[in-house]
Amino acid sequence: MKRKVLKVHPQDNVIVALTDLKKNETVEENGQIYTLQEDIPAKHKFTETALETGDAIRMYGVLVGRAKQPLAAGMRISVGNVQHAASDFKLAEQRKTDWHTPDVSAWQQRTFQGFHRADGSVGTGNYWLVIPLVFCENRNVDVLREALVEELGYGRPKKYAAFARQLAEQYRKGADAGSILETVYTEKENGAMNARLFENVDGVKFLTHEGGCGGIRQDAQTLCGLLAGYITHANVAGATVLSLGCQNAQAAMLQEEIKKRSPNFSKPLFILDQQQIGTEQELISTAVKQTFTGLMEANKVTRQPAPLSKLVIGLECGGSDGFSGISANPAIGYTSDLLVALGGSVILSEFPELCGVEQEMSDRCVKDTDALRFIDLMRTYQRRAEEAGSGFDMNPSPGNIKDGLITDAIKSAGAAKKGGTSPVVDVLDYPNKVTQPGLNLLCTPGNDVESTTAEVGAGASIVLFTTGLGTPTGNPVAPVLKVSSSTKLYNKMPDIIDINTGTIIDGEESIQQAGERILDYVIQVASGITPAKSVVNGQDDFIPWKRGVSL
Incomplete structure (x- = not known):
């Protein structure tokens, strides 16, 4: 029963x-x-x-x-x-870093098929980036998108174009609003798409944003750090960067941040300054030519076997419910422990959703300095939220509350289960990059897209994203695997959910069994065998955090 x-x-x-x-x-x-x-x-x-x-x-x-x-x-x-309400926290006299290391003997010889980079990292994808250094260049980036995507074979089927044409035709024939609303959508073919020209390149991605100038200079530095994280990412083959020229986020600042993350950086990187080049025609034609030659170079890289220790997994939750903390979150927590035991890296972020478990997380830090850094980041974040008239207690969304997460501490205690039980090897402030194998804490907001954007910028090559209500979040360069907390949600939204852990609630499997199943799925996705639903749907969400108060 x-x-x-x-x-x-x-x-x-x-x-x-x-x-x-x-x-x-x-x-x-x-x-x-x-x-x-x-x-x-x-x-x-x-x-x-x-x-x-x-x-x-x-x-x-x-x-x-x-x-x-x-x-x-x-x-x-x-x-x-x-x-x-949540308990107070402080630096403990002793660390609590002992943990029950899971048996990974069955995984020791497993590999995934990844893209090997010169710095030793291994990607789960192979993308080219087009990035504006300032929002003034967003329009030119869109022009490049129009020039490249369809012609190179990266266009997506326009699923609803035929449906819109059908409605337009009905309107021309005199159909009223009632008839229009009763029309049933049926998916139709929209013509053959161009074949992919560069078969080993997964796509050209365009990271438009609203930053780079205005605000404060620290905003520009932070943005350049995030963009550098993407350019040096294992899933990225190279990048084309468009600069206006006069903005706060200067090309030299970006190159400085790249060097911090990759001292021997050797990927193709083209930086074009519009105010130096002159006309739009010269800028765009030069960008198209250079990007094309970069794609030719990127296409030479093929998937090769790599140990699971080369995986970097981001741990995220969004649209959480009352089951998230007892099914999906502990399940990927066990996956996290498996990967750590195999020498891989995992990233736990969303600091507002660690409210109430600060003592546990700081006690798990291997080093006192990391425990102190975590405590300081949490207290500073909370103080800034309170100064803005808010606080961590206002973090649960209406959807969270409706489905059983009535206080931030309840939400946080369940969310922390994503981090498993392994020791914390490093505490990173945004937008720094992961350098240590093991469990890393990364200071980000609880906002789904801001946090996912940050995790990938820190090096996550795949993100495990738990959801109880259904969230379609994705990322331009890293597969974001949606993990449902209930079977009901999995059956209701199969177009965005990849993995079901409602089996735990249903009594069909244990947390450990679900965690092992998830790791198997991760290997399939990392090898390019099984596509993430976020990739199939073209869900390329990218929102940089400006370090303001965002819960």
Whole structure:
């Protein structure tokens, strides 16, 4: 029989509903019988015992809130009767870096087919970048996109163009709004696409943005650091950079940031200055010619076997729900532990979503200096949010709250499960790049696209992205694998979800089994065998973080 409820940690005093429960229904967990005082929707929690005003509410073994009023046993906790609360944190006298290393004997000889770079890194893809140094060049980047994408065979089928033509034809024949709305969409062929000219190049990607000038000079430096992270990325063969010439984000600043990340940088890199070149025609024609020769060079690189230690995995969540912290997040946490044990690198980011587990994460830092850096980054981030009239307690979105994540600490305690149990080997501030194998913490917002953009800029060659509500986030150069927390979501949105961990909720497999299955899937994607849904859908999200308050 499928279990109805779950007590996540022995110290918890709230119970998770795994299915919709009715008022007066009795349920059992670990030999304890609970009678429900009201309906409890799936993913939400109810009190294990009676609570008084101010009493602590614990989940995942940590403080996640306090009762705002007396609560009887079996009552649903909500934003109306619980307020956010989290434990304080400080530098511990001793590190807690012991962990149960998983058995990886079955994976030791496994490889993936990747693109080997001169610096020793190995990519899961092979892309060419076209990047503006300033927003003034976005239009010229779009002109390059129009010139290159279709002609080189990287165009995408225009799935809905035929449907729009159908509606237009109905309108011309006098159809009214009712008839238009009743028209059923059917996918039709839209003509043959050009064959890919450079078969070993996965695409030409265009990273337009709204930065590079205005703001403060630190914004320009940070943007150049992020762009340098993409140019030096293992999934990138080379880049064409368009500069206006007078902006804050100067070409020399970009080259300085590239050198920080790759002292012996040798990829093809073309930087064109519009104010030096002159006319648009000269700028664009030169950019097209240089990009074409760069693609010829990039096409010489082919996939070759590489050990799994060369993988760098970003860990992300978005559109989370009450199941995320007990299925999808711990599942990729186990995948993370497997990869760390194999010598690979993983990145855990979204610092606002580590609120409440700061002590655990700082205690797991191998070095005191990293623990202190993490504590300082968390406190500084929280202080700036409060100065802006907000705070980490305002982080849960309406969708999070509706589906059971009613305080930031509940959300955070579940989100932290993505990082598994391995020690923290490095703490990075945005937009720095990963240099250490093992679990790395990267300071980013909780915003899905800003954080994913940052993780890839830090070196993630694949991102594991858990979701309970359904989020179509992708990235221009790294596959973003969507991992659903429930089977219901997996079946509802198969066009954007890659992996289902609702099997854990359904009692069909353990967290460990799901984590191993995910690693198998990662290897298939890394080898170019199985495409990520985000890649199939052309989901090329790219939003640089300006270091302002973003939760």
